[in-house]
Amino acid sequence: xxxxxxxxxxxxxxxxxxxxxxxxxxxxxxxxxxxxxxxxxxxxxxxxxxxxxxxxxxxxxxxxxxxxxxxxxxxxxxxxxxxxxxxxxxxxxxxxxxxxxxxxxxxxxxxxxxxxxxxxxxxxxxxxxxxxxxxxxxxxxxxxxxxxxxxxxxxxxxxxxxxxxxxxxxxxxxxxxxxxxxxxxxxxxxxxxxxxxxxxxxxxxxxxxxxxxxxxxxxxxxxxxxxxxxxxxxxxxxxxxxxxxxxxxxxxxxxxxxxxxxxxxxxxxxxxxxxxxxxxxxxxxxxxxxxxxxxxxxxxxxxxxxxxxxxxxxxxxxxxxxxxxxxxxxxxxxxxxxxxxxxxxxxxxxxxxxxxxxxxxxxxxxxxxxxxxxxxxxxxxxxxxxxxxxxxxxxxxxxxxxx
Numbered sequence: 540x541x542x543x544x545x546x547x548x549x550x551x552x553x554x555x556x557x558x559x560x561x562x563x564x565x566x567x568x569x570x571x572x573x574x575x576x577x578x579x580x581x582x583x584x585x586x587x588x589x590x591x592x593x594x595x596x597x598x599x600x601x602x603x604x605x606x607x608x609x610x611x612x613x614x615x616x617x618x619x620x621x622x623x624x625x626x627x628x629x630x631x632x633x634x635x636x637x638x639x640x641x642x643x644x645x646x647x648x649x650x651x652x653x654x655x656x657x658x659x660x661x662x663x664x665x666x667x668x669x670x671x672x673x674x675x676x677x678x679x680x681x682x683x684x685x686x687x688x689x690x691x692x693x694x695x696x697x698x699x700x701x702x703x704x705x706x707x708x709x710x711x712x713x714x715x716x717x718x719x720x721x722x723x724x725x726x727x728x729x730x731x732x733x734x735x736x737x738x739x740x741x742x743x744x745x746x747x748x749x750x751x752x753x754x755x756x757x758x759x760x761x762x763x764x765x766x767x768x769x770x771x772x773x774x775x776x777x778x779x780x781x782x783x784x785x786x787x788x789x790x791x792x793x794x795x796x797x798x799x800x801x802x803x804x805x806x807x808x809x810x811x812x813x814x815x816x817x818x819x820x821x822x823x824x825x826x827x828x829x830x831x832x833x834x835x836x837x838x839x840x841x842x843x844x845x846x847x848x849x850x851x852x853x854x855x856x857x858x859x860x861x862x863x864x865x866x867x868x869x870x871x872x873x874x875x876x877x878x879x880x881x882x883x884x885x886x887x888x889x890x891x892x893x894x895x896x897x898x899x900x901x902x903x904x905x906x907x908x909x910x911x912x913x914x915x916x917x918x919x920x921x922x923x924x925x926x927x928x929x930x931x932x933x934x935x936x937x938x939x940x941x942x
Contacts, residue, residue: 579623582878584609584868585647586861587640587657587667590632593759593785596813596855598659601681602630603851604861605656612869620876626869633663635758644670652676653878654868656861661685661731668696675880677887679868681860684807684830685734689904695884697901699863699894701830701910701929703731706806707738709912709928710779710828714739714804715746719777723752723770723801725763725790727782732758735806736781743779751775758783763790767797775801783808787827788817795821802826810915810922811855822917826925829856831896833913833924839895863894897930 586605588598609628617624629652633640640663647655648670655671655678658664664683668691671678677695680688684703689696714722722743726736740750751773754766767790770778778794778801780787787809794803803825810827818825834840834854843859851858867890875883891900900908911930915922 579625580878581625581627582619582872583627583629583650583652584865585650585652585655585657586628586630586865587633587643587647587655587663588630588659589635590630592634594635594659594783597682597783597811597857598632598635600855600858601657601659601861602628603847604681604858605630605865607846607850608862608865608869612866617869617873619872619878624878628865633658633660633667635660635663637662637666639663640667641670643667647671648674648676653872653880654678656681656864656868658683659857660729661688661734662729664688665691665730668693671695675884677868677871677880677884679864679887681864682807682857683731685730687730687734689906693905694888695880695905697867697887697905699860699867699896699899699907700857701912702906703735703738703806705910705929706828706830706912707735708742709914710735710804710806711739711742711744711748712746713826713828713914714743714777714779715748719743719802719804720748721751721773721775722748722777722779723754723773723775724750724779724781725754725756725766725770726780727758727760727786728755729758729782731808732781732783734781735808736779739779739781739806756782756786758786760786761789763793764797767794767799770801771797771799777802777804780805780809784811784814784817788814788822791818791821791825807856812853812922813855815917815920815922818917822920825917826914827922828912828914830910830912831860832911832927832930833915834859836924836927837896838893843895859896863896863899866894867892867899 588601590598609626631643633643644667659682661683664680665688672693680698686702686704724736726732805827807829810829815822871887872878872883875886911927913927914925
């Protein structure tokens, strides 16, 4: 018996060598019926935001928002297509730079990610979206609000917060309703800042205000005294800024130092704890909007805030939306019973679910349906909600906490 087995092995080795000598590779044996399969498959999901530079605090907020969603889903032991799935979040740094954003997008495509959460900024999201679209990879942004992102006709482009057409209209109408007749506008020339400022200007003019000046800066600047001195000479009631907190904070502090009497109004890019820190005492009384409900009014807000702050500290702005973007993406795969983008994309487009931030459903462009906008004011070193415009009634908190 032993001798017979040895002869068989020698013959088998001889045949394999002969095949190799002829330039052919022996095919691996077919798996036996009942053989053990790999215990799980790994599904990569990209997350892109600025993890370095002046906006790193916002980028890390997005990353930290998406990460618990992936951890919670993995803890459930999800099975898709008959196999156990482990989701792996791959975070990349686009430095809030459009060119870097496209490089990072191509890197994720080459890694064969199943979907992308991001980017944070409209200026990086819009150019990156073409790369994802060409590769057929769905993208859900938690925070890019420029309307152009979803107006390009890309079937895989979605966002889980209201856009700047909605936000700019609310801000413009609010400014005029509260006595602003002479308005100066500054923007940072990014897709987000300029886009929001354009929408604000349209709404403010339509409501009867006069724009007495439009000035420009960049998303890297820190000294705004020349711009503010020019604006001061035009005697505006209100200064509107389209841009992020890294510029808005120092701008408000410099307005106070130059004795510019105008009120200051901004959008979601400035509505962060970091803005208050950068502006110092000058922050008091500043008003800014943010798409969505206040954290304490979100259906899953309290539970999310408790879990997030225990692990990562203070929420900046977009973490709950990053969580919802990740959950929405993964749940679409589960409902489609496939992690292949072409198969789960139609299911993603028909999403109707209760998120931490509120109801999530997309229109035919990929925009969030009926997204609310909330206005906030800085009082005593914190943002207090003033009013919420639009949106749907939230589901009971108890139901939403079961995320």
